[in-house]
Amino acid sequence: MIQVRFAGLGGQGILLMGEILGEASVIEKKYVGQASSYGAEARGSACNSDVVISDSWIDYPEVTEADVLACMSQGTYEQNKTKVNASSGIIFFDSQMVKPDPASSLKHIPVPATEKALTELGNRMVANMVLLGAVVKALNLVTEESLRQALTSRVPPSLLKLNIKALALGFELGRIREI
Amino acid sequence: MPIQRKKIKSSLAPGWYFMQGDEACAEGAIAAGCRFYAGYPITPASEVMIRMVQRLADIDGVFIQMEDEIGSISSVIGASWAGAKAMTATSGPGISLMTEAVGYAVITETPCVIVDVQRAGPSTGQATRPAQGDIMQVKWGPHGDNEIVALAPWSVQEMYALTIKAFNYAERFRLPAFIMADEAVGHLRETLVVKEEVEVWDRYKAPGLPPFGTEERNGVPPMPSFGEGANLLVTGSTHDSWGFRKTADPAVQARLTERLVLKVRDFKDEVIETESYFLDDAEVGVLAYGFTARAALQAVKRLRNQGMKAGLLRLISIWPFADEAIIKLGKKCRVIFVPEMNRGQVAGELKKYTTTPIISLPKTNGEVIEPGEIVEGIRRNMA
Amino acid sequence: MKEKIFQMINTEAFPTPFCPGCGHGILMGAVLRAIAELEYDMKQMLFVSGIGCAAWIPSPHFKADTLHTLHGRAIAYATGAKLYNPKLKVVVISGDGDLSAIGGNHLIHAARRDMDMTVICANNAIYGMTGGQVASTTPLGSITTTTPKGNQEPPFDLCKLVEGAGATYVARQSVAAPIPLTRILKKAISHRGFAFVEVLSPCPTHFGRRNAFRTAYDMIQSLKNSCISTEKIRGMSPEELLGKITVGQLVDKGTEGGRS
Structure with a gap:
């Protein structure tokens, strides 16, 4: 079983990251629990999207201690860094958005998601998919194909091409960072 | 039926x-x-x-x-x-x-x-x-x-x-x-x-039989629909078996109110559904339902790992209430903990069926109950 | 005709609960006569009512499917039944308090939706069953048990209310004119879409005796004197119209059948 938390601000597409990873895991016949929390504002409030993935029934489907934190804002990084498994947890962070805590002993992996989305695709809105692709690839959570399939069912057709490109960018970054 | x-x-x-x-x-x-x-x-x-x-x-x-x-x-x-x-x-x-x-x-x-x-x-x-x-x-x-x-x-x-x-x-x-x-x-x-x-x-259909009464004290009558020619008389006032209002007849009122209750109570076992986890040798009982029961299951597993003989009874049905399962749980355990996202509604209901001490673990801050909180609540009370 | 009408009622439910002089019996007769003249099959009709004296007009007296609901909710219950089985001819019969006060929200929304149903509001300007309290339709100044010094609140004009909300057929008539009333009910019941008929029906027990009507006959006479048909109203001056009530067909919009 693995517990993954995506965190960031409303409008960054955090909820979608969790939903797509959840959907992709079910495509691979895995048991998934996916829950989100967010503030009342549609934009700008702190939000988390949690995914628990397992090969068997999950007793408690919410994240109690994250194995993986993927973070897109400084505030949510500060809120969540203590909720990561102290011995084996990993934090992925958007290197343009988050300045990691030098005192933390946790494994930190910078991902230039916003930067790459801007420079390579000219659209920072898809930074979420770059980060998702990188995390999934680096940890081998699901196959590229399952993730693309899940994306297709949740993104409007007009934006699909751009999002698939962003995922591919993420896969590249994840491959380099493979652990 | x-x-x-x-x-x-x-x-x-x-x-x-x-x-x-x-x-x-x-x-x-x-x-x-x-x-x-x-x-x-x-x-x-x-x-x-x-x-x-x-x-x-x-x-x-x-x-x-x-x-x-x-x-x-x-x-x-x-x-x-x-x-x-x-x-x-x-x-x-x-x-x-x-x-x-x-x-x-x-x-x-x-x-x-x-x-x-x-x-x-x-x-x-x-x-x-x-x-x-x-x-x-x-x-x-x-x-x-x-x-x-x-x-x-x-x-x-x-x-x-x-x-x-x-x-x-x-x-x-x-x-x-x-x-x-x-x-x-x-x-x-x-x-x-x-x-x-x-x-x-x-739906049970039986044209010609009364739609609001049965010969048995605990029966469920057949139900016609509008447009079937049944001349249905549906009313929220007290009514006889054909639906005619009887707003001052004590016998009709008594018979109707009794049947509305007995038709469920006498057959409650058809509905009541519970699940047991680690209850065979349990000394510390946990009773939970809905989403909270998933945290309770995790908590019971953690307590078992820590050497405590804890077990969970999960209510799948809430009403009618699982009275017999509670009586059994009460006989088996020394104490029953009830975590729930309210101030002890089901914990209070348990007291009707058992004299075993019931300890409510309520949480009403708008957040779900996490497994660790149940473990801690039980540990605190068992110390 | 009389025999035909007797076949349409549950005679075992008689006598009706209505007081001597109550207008609801005349309305009951007019509704049945309208259906008989239209030659509608009672087995395909559903009568829905709320709580109050007028709610007893169809239930338990009509030999058809009847649904006697909660106070104020008749139209909402009727909406569900009609939507699921559009073949049902749905007629709601209830009182002014039931339909326009506690149930006012459902009334305006059913009109807005142009729900295919007929709503007959027996308006006696008072809460009769509960002992004569002021209603949303009680005239200014009238004495009721809750307005002992006279009603200070202006009443609804129910016909204008439902017209504004979108009703496609609206009419008003009094039980003092049973033949024109039957004619209007026939049009309303056969209308496709939301039809509303306000029927002025005297309550001698609770309204009349507190407001200087010595007998039920006086109330009927008063209705006859104050009601003026839509045809006669043309050319009358505002002074002549003071205190008068317009009766007849007020709205009749062509409709494609309303929502069902």
Whole structure:
């Protein structure tokens, strides 16, 4: 079983990251629990999207201690860094958005998601998919194909091409960072 | 009982789905044969309505967004008498508004399903946050005695499966059946495995027999529909077996109120459903239901790892209440802990059935109960 | 005709609960006569009512499907039944308090939706069953048990209310004119879409005796004197119209059948 938390601000597409990873895991016949929390504002409030993935029934489907934190804002990084498994947890962070805590002993992996989305695709809105692709690839959570399939069912057709490109960018970054 | 039980092909193709609890509830309704939905927007239950709009359009069912929750339940009752399997979904404030009509559905013996995706109250409270505060409300809200069925799903899978059961019980007993979900399970996305077939129970029809009375003290009469030539007399006033109002006849009032209760109580074992985990040698009992039971299961496992003989009894059905299971639990355990997202509603109910000490572990801050909190609560009290 | 009408009622439910002089019996007769003249099959009709004296007009007296609902909710129940089985001819018969006060929200929304149903409002300007309290339709100045010094609140004009909300057929008539009333009920019941008929029906027990009507006959006479048909109203000056009530057909819009 693995517990993954995506965190960031409303409008960054955090909820979608969790939903797509959840959907992709079910495509691979895995048991998934996916829950989100967010503030009342549609934009700008702190939000988390949690995914628990397992090969068997999950007793408690919410994240109690994250194995993986993927973070897109400084505030949510500060809120969540203590909720990561102290011995084996990993934090992925958007290197343009988050300045990691030098005192933390946790494994930190910078991902230039916003930067790459801007420079390579000219659209920072898809930074979420770059980060998702990188995390999934680096940890081998699901196959590229399952993730693309899940994306297709949740993104409007007009934006699909751009999002698939962003995922591919993420896969590249994840491959380099493979652990 | 002359109710028609049949296996039919499930409305969703068999397979694995990644689905939200509210959506799975709507899918369960469609699978059970629901063809009428009336609703009013409310967080966190609106997703049930959104899914029903889409699904009912596919299959020529009826959807209407009414002017308020009173209108929703009223049109559900009207549609049920027109022959529909009908449903509405709401949250606490909507249940409050619907409560008078729930009593009407009870006395007129109208099958219908009401989904309560519970949120933090009282009143408007915290609309986006989970709670389990409506457990007593659905049972005791309407005036007069009131036997209903209420089921508490703990997963997306059960949002689907128990909604189907709620429709079946509504038809079997001719009453309103509740799904007691909460924001956590309603908005949770999970794996839903859909099987080839579902079991669906259909309305008991027997033209010529009275629609509001049986020879037995605890029977469920057949139910004609409007337009069948039955000259139905449906009324929320006390009525005889043909529906004629008897507003001052003590014998009719006594017989009706007794039957409305006994038709459920005498057959409660058909509905009552519980699950036991690690109870065989348990000394410390935990009783939980709904989403909280999943935290309780984790907690019990952790306590076992720490050497404590803890066990969990999960209530799948809430009403009618699992009295015999509680009596047994009380005999087995030295103490029973009841974590719930309210100030001890079910903990209090337990005291009717056991003298074993009951310790309530309430949480009403609008957040779910986490496994660690139950472990800590039990440890603190057992020290 | 008389025999035909007797076949349409549950005679075992008689006598009706209506007081001597109550107008609801005349309305009951007019509704049945209208249906008989239209030659509608009672087995395809559903009568829905709320709570109050007028709610007893169809239930338990009509030999058809009847649904006697909660106070104020008749139209919402009727909406569900009609939507699920559009073949049903749905007629709601209830009182002014039931339909326009506690049930006012359902009334305006059913009109807005142009729900295919007929709503007959027996307006006696008072809460009769509960002992003569002021209603949303009680005239200014009238004495009721809750307005002992006279009603200070202006009443609804129910016909204008539902017209504004979108009703496609609206009419008003009094039980003092049973033949024109039957004619209007026939049009309303056969209308496709939302039809509303306000029927002025005297309550001698609770309204009349507190407001200087010595007998039920006086109330009927008063209705006869104050009601003026839509045809006669043309050319009358505002002074002549003071205190008068317009009766007859007020709205009749072509409709494609309303929502069902």
